[in-house]
Amino acid sequence: MLAALVVLSACGLPRSGPNKNEIYAGAVERGGNAHVIYVNDHVTRATNFAPTYGFSNSFLRAGQVGADEIRSGDVLGLSIWENVDDGLLTALGSSSTALTEIQVDSAGYIFVPYAGRIRAAGNSPEQLRQIITDRLSAQTPDPQVTVSRVAGNGATVSVLGKVMAQGVYPIERPTRSLSAMLARAGGVSVEPEVAVVTVKRGNQQGKVWLTDLYGSRSNDIALRPGDIVLVEEDQRSFTALGALGGQTRVPLGNEAINGVEAIAMVGGLSSALADPTGVFVLRDEPESVASNVLGKPVNGMQRIAYVLDLTRPNGLFLARDFLIRDGDTVYVTEAPYVQFSKVLAAVTGSADSADSLTSIGD
Structure with missing residues (x-):
């Protein structure tokens, strides 16, 4: 044995x-x-x-994108009234004309007939209105101009990964912060306790737990044009x-x-x-x-x-x-x-x- x-x-x-x-x-x-x-x-x-996850000071200190700031890629709409019967731009018998879907080019400029090539990027619609008015005033008496943003393609954020609706979304007044943009994409598709949110901006990136994003206001950073927001399940x-x-x-x-x-x-x-x-x-x-x-x-x-x-x-x-x-x-x-x-x-x-x-x- x-x-x-x-x-x-x-x-x-x-x-x-x-x-x-x-x-x-x-x-x-x-x-x-x-x-x-x-x-x-x-x-x-x-x-x-x-x-520990978190955002660097460059992310935390970045201000929100101005809701009225025009950027390359934006599509603008112009309406011009002239105080004459036969104006530069208006048809005979009409006092106004509409220029729709004028896209701001990659250099930040638009072209307006009789006003020439005008830098739009970096200006608000009100500032651009004043520039166009001044240019046209030299050729037609007392022109009246309105400027509106038809589409905000120039200030967009890509939202990818474990969200309900991946896509490219414009930065608008309600979606200028990270949490608001995630809500715009339908929220996350994984359990919040294991969701990690990464924001890539140029050569920099930062990440935060989803629970920390909603638990600390400082983590709800302002988004910038071109940001990539990636939601992943923690591995x-x-x-x-x-x-x-x-x-x-x-x-x-x-x-x-x-x-x-x-x-x-x-x-x-x-x-x-x-x-x-x-x-x-x-x-x-x-x-x-x-x-x-x-x-x-x-x-x-x-x-x-x-x-x-x-x-x-x-x-x-x-x-x-x-x-x-x-x-x-x-x-x-x-x-x-x-x-x-x-x-x-x-x-x-x-x-x-x-x-x-x-x-x-x-």
């Missing part, structure tokens, strides 16, 4: 992954390439940072493996998740399998954080296996204070007796391994 136990122990019995001793064997101190670190108060302080996640209630990839969302919550999110430790002294968080730690954790300078990314021993007096407190980050692997080893029970079951062919072994001995 003992010989059979030894042989089976040496064989590859089914299990969920490496045991605690095998992970320890891969430590740097034993010739491996991973640092095995017990989590303590120093480690929680050194590692506890969560990525940050951790992987849960081993002797847990479930083995899966778990989205992190926009909340800070600690070790206790991460375990609970997959059903907790398996009471029949888990070793509470062997809860590991496997992570590639950046150089700055790794140096702080190890207490010495290191070069480059470091592989670290953080150990959460839940049987220690403050083990659960430390697990509660230890934050899980994007890309982490939470792995729980099996208790030592589990493999022994599997060996007994393989030898005796019974689930009640210890009782069967006693019966065989009798």
